[in-house]
Amino acid sequence: MHLSEATWTDAADAETDLALLPVGSTEQHGPHAPLGTDASTAKAVAEAASEAYDGEVVVAPAIPVGVAEEHRHFTGTLWVSPDTFRAYVRETVASLAFHGWDRVIVVNGHGGNVPALGEVCATISRHDAANAVPYTWFEGVGDQRTDMGHGGPLETALLRWIEPDLVREDRIEEAREGAAERWGEWVSRVNLAVDSAEFTENGVVGDPGEGSAKRGEELLALASAALVELMEAIEGREYDTRKR
Template sequence: MQLAEATWTDVDDCDTDLALLPVGSTEQHGPHAPLGTDTVTATAVADAAADAYDGEVVVAPAIPVGVAEEHRQFTGTLWVSPDTFRSYVRETVQSLASHGFDRVVIVNGHGGNVDALKEVTGIVSRHDDAYAVAFTWFEAVGDHSGDMGHGGPLETAMLRYLAPETVHEDRIGEASAGASDGWGEWTSYVNLAHDSAEFTDNGVVGDPADGDADRGETLLTLAQESLVRLLETVATRDVTRPEHR
């Protein structure tokens, strides 16, 4: 059930304690892909899993702005502090839990959100009347995960499958030419770069030409299957907190 499309009476009749909360970002994805890429992909994975799950689950509206200051030099990027982001996510989960949807899987589409989501789901599960975990779709697509990059093959493939009209195909060559081969500038296992503009001319990491629509379909299927397995586990898990020992 899509919360944004349902009436309150519809939701009141919904017999489940499971919820999906998509979380994305509004940030640069090179000259060829839209700023909302991370929100589009996270929402699509959440919707696909909700459709495939054998049971009821509510899908909350996506949170479209995340922890993305690392892209601040690229026009149009929006960001909030990790503290603000964690608070917003936590209070959204609390509001879901107040209606009985107290087992929440956060479906994430942005790498910059990962650390904050790991922390906030721990806080929620330890201190609130809810249980929450975070699922990042591009970490759950098997061997494809190693090609993630940024505005690169995986995200471009997903967009070409989900929303091909949003991809500027005439700019793929430009995107590839200005891309970095990897994320960051590394010495002694330390990333010396704090902002993406330090190591990529146009914001792209990885070659978007390597991501076609067929690959996008495969990625969505893999992410959907992984998320459905997670939902099945969360639905039946004992989420009571252990006593002090």
């Protein structure tokens, strides 16, 4: 059940304690992919998993702005501080839990959100009337995750499968020519770059030309299957209800 499409009476009839909360970002993804890529992909993975799951689950509306100041040099990028992001996620989970959906998986589509999500989900599970775990979709695609990049093969492939009209196919070559080979500027296993503009001319990392729609279909299947496995584990897990 998608909360944004349901009525309150539909929601009241839901017989589950499990919810998915997609979170993404509004940030540059090169000249060929939309600013809303991360929210779109997180939402698509959550929806696919909810359809494949053998049980009822509530899917909350996606949170579209995240921790993305590293892309600030590229027009259209929006960001909030980690503190604001953590607070927003925590309070959203609290409102889900108020209605009885107190086992929440935060389905993430943006790498910059990962540290804050790990922290806030731990805080929720320790101290609030809910249990929350983070799941980042591109960590659930097996060995393909090594091709992640940014606006590169994986994101472009998934977009070509779920939202093909949003990919500017006539700009793929431009995206490829201005792309970096890897994320960051590394010395002694330390990334010296603070912002993406320091190492990529147009915001892209990796070759988006390698991201076919067929690959996107496979990625969605892998990411959603991994999420379903996590959903089954969360639904069946016994939690210590004593909050410390």
